[in-house]
Amino acid sequence: MTVYDRLKAEQADASLYDKASQYAQDFLEQSFDRNIYPSEEALKALELFDEDVPERPTPAHEILKLLHTAGSPNTVILNGGRYFGFVNGGITPASIASxxxxxxxxxxxxxxxxxxxxxxxxxxxxxxxxxxxxxxxxxxxxxxxxxxxxxxxxxxxxxxxxxxxxxxxxxxxxxxxxxxxxxxxxxxxxxxxxxxxxxxxxxxxxxxxxxxxxxxxxxxxxxxxxxxxxxxxxxxxxxxxxxxxxxxxxxxxxxxxxxxxxxxxxxxxxxxxxxxxxxxxxxxxxxxxxxxxxxxxxxxxxxxxxxxxxxxxxxxxxxxxxxxxxxxxxxxxxxxxxxxxxxxxxxxxxxxxxKSLGASGIEEMIYTFHLRAKQFAKEIKEAGFIVPNDVVFNQVIVHCDNDEKTRKVLQDIQDQRICWCGASTWFGKPVIRVSVCAWTTTPEDISKSVMSFKRAFEKINQ
Ligand SMILES: Cc1ncc(COP(=O)(O)O)c(C=O)c1O
Missing domain, CATH: 3.40.640.10 (Type I PLP-dependent aspartate aminotransferase-like (Major domain))
Known part of the structure; x- marks a missing residue:
């Protein structure tokens, strides 16, 4: 079969695009409950991608299946309500489909x-x-x-x-x-x-x-x-x-x-x-x-x-x-x-x-990030952590009473995989950065994440 014939047949195969859509929907549905960061077991499956330049063609269905079975579990759920790393943002349904x-x-x-x-x-x-x-x-x-x-x-x-x-x-x-x-x-x-x-x-x-x-x-x-x-x-x-x-x-x-x-x-x-x-x-x-x-x-x-x-x-x-x-x-x-x-x-x-959000939706979504960041700062301070920044927008900086504890708490939070936050330094001190910028984040996500901080803090103080 020539490349043309094969690609032509795949292009005409509606089940290929249906499959992609089904996998994507499975991913999106599971992403609300899944660990924010891949499990150790999932990470091991990345080995499946290790190969030399493929000599022979691979059918598109097979490629999709590999991506979904070994790739989807190895994503970080950036669109999840408890992902607060870097400043990454979520994704709107209309933009995915468009x-x-x-x-x-x-x-x-x-x-x-x-x-x-x-x-x-x-x-x-x-x-x-x-x-x-x-x-x-x-x-x-x-x-x-x-x-x-x-x-x-x-x-x-x-x-x-x-x-x-x-x-x-x-x-x-x-x-x-x-x-x-x-x-x-x-x-x-x-x-x-x-x-x-x-x-x-x-x-x-x-x-x-x-x-x-x-x-x-x-x-x-x-x-x-x-x-x-x-x-x-x-x-x-x-x-x-x-x-x-x-x-x-x-x-x-x-x-x-x-x-x-x-x-x-x-x-x-x-x-x-x-x-x-x-x-x-x-x-x-x-x-x-x-x-x-x-x-x-x-x-x-x-x-x-x-x-x-x-x-x-x-x-x-x-x-x-x-x-x-x-x-x-x-x-x-x-x-x-x-x-x-x-x-x-x-x-x-x-x-x-x-178009999907409209000016009013943009205003509401972004203001909500601010409110959730304020909520995070309030709850984390009540839990005994230090917040050295004024939460004027969507960013919260978190610090424990000493640098070593801050590092250990962050490591434990990342290991728990309930939420994901990254490290930074603030005026020379190690800190934990929290960025609220996905439309999916609910007040419950914030409280659940603060619980994860508390659990980490208690563990390292044992
Ligand atoms: C203030 C600021 N400028 C620039 C960038 C870089 O943006 P990009 O990753 O889209 O290139 C970032 C990324 O977080 C940022 O926070």
Missing amino acids: KWLADAWDQNTAMDVMSPICSRLEIIVEKWLQKLFHLPKTTVAGFVTGTSMASYCGLIAARQHAYKSLGYDLNKQGMAGAPELRVITSAHTHGSINKAISMLGFGLDNVEYVPCDDQGRLLADQLPPLDNTCIVILQAGNVNSGSFDPIDDVCDKANKAGAWVHIDGAFGLWAEAVPALAHLTRGLAKADSWSVDGHKTLNTPYDCGIIMCKHKAAIISALHASGDYLMLDQPREGMLYTTDMSRRNRIVDLWSTI
């Missing part, structure tokens, strides 16, 4: 002509984002893999803009001999910002790191003097404490000086869509570019980041690609706003999630 359909579409969203549907959704979602985040109407959006890439694109646009204002054409003249730019950010800036700074060739030793308060917020009165050679990077949502830099104050200073402000709002930017939390992002529209994820607080599938930029010309001139075969003649060509040319149709994930 993504399946869109996977069958197999669209490349580089250009309008490659996918009218995806191109139209990008135009629509760009407008929705302007409204949800109350950003200027000139704001354009690029749909990228995640906030790391979004911030990289934002800083590329910032660099382009700064050089242009100095009369320097970076695309033509290159970095060697370019005027000096200054990068200013908080001492608590996220690792992805430092990575973008390194990749852009600014050099980490040249960054002007501004001191922070005890919540990890940049101290606006410690900002160095600014001018139009400066790129200032703030964060909306500290990855540990969830605190927000003083956006309004810093933007006022930067705007006056002609400096560019980029906001890393990977998960926290969504506070702007919640009136009761919007004080955290006050002044947001005064910045120049913003990065945010769909796959964290908004609960889209992964691989869904967004760069938004007030200055279309800056981002397009920095990321523009051309070719004889590229007729970039439509009002909006998606590839001009990202580093990629070919891109998967992640816009479907984002569009379907926003």
Whole structure:
């Protein structure tokens, strides 16, 4: 049988897609009761994947079966109500189902002509984002893999803009001999910002790191003097404490000086869509570019980041690609706003999630994360733990009365598998990070998880 014949037969086999859907439904149903982290027994079954490059073809049904029997039990239930690791977020049913359909579409969203549907959704979602985040109407959006890439694109646009204002054409003249730019950010800036700074060739030793308060917020009165050679990077949502830099104050200073402000709002930017939390992002529209994820607080599938930029010309001139075969003649060509040319149709994930929740649902879901985080902080403090951060958004930091106990408690919690939290350090001390960002988390999940902390604490004190 030729490859064509085999693939044609598999493509026509409706039972294949039914099976995938059935496995997925089994997984989703079981995920509410299953251990958050795979059992030791499940982990052993990963050996089933160890093989050399397969010489012969494998039927699609067999591939699916292996994935479900040995793969599904080895997932971490990120969409579970008791997963509080990193800042990972859940997934909405509408986005799962829409993504399946869109996977069958197999669209490349580089250009309008490659996918009218995806191109139209990008135009629509760009407008929705302007409204949800109350950003200027000139704001354009690029749909990228995640906030790391979004911030990289934002800083590329910032660099382009700064050089242009100095009369320097970076695309033509290159970095060697370019005027000096200054990068200013908080001492608590996220690792992805430092990575973008390194990749852009600014050099980490040249960054002007501004001191922070005890919540990890940049101290606006410690900002160095600014001018139009400066790129200032703030964060909306500290990855540990969830605190927000003083956006309004810093933007006022930067705007006056002609400096560019980029906001890393990977998960926290969504506070702007919640009136009761919007004080955290006050002044947001005064910045120049913003990065945010769909796959964290908004609960889209992964691989869904967004760069938004007030200055279309800056981002397009920095990321523009051309070719004889590229007729970039439509009002909006998606590839001009990202580093990629070919891109998967992640816009479907984002569009379907926003459409499924609506602005009111987004507001309710995100505010609920905040309430659950407050509940967690209250119950864990009552259980005798220390919470060194003000729970302003969805993050809770937990510490025992000494570092060794904190480490042991976390290990025991992870071994129990009732909930999952990760480790971090906060002002040099080991801490446990709790991030509430899946729609599935109920008040009972919080209490059950606090019980797991208590059990761990009692065990190590025996
Ligand atoms: C504040 C902040 N910025 C950037 C990132 C990186 O985002 P991504 O993983 O989508 O690249 C994270 C991830 O947690 C984050 O919390």
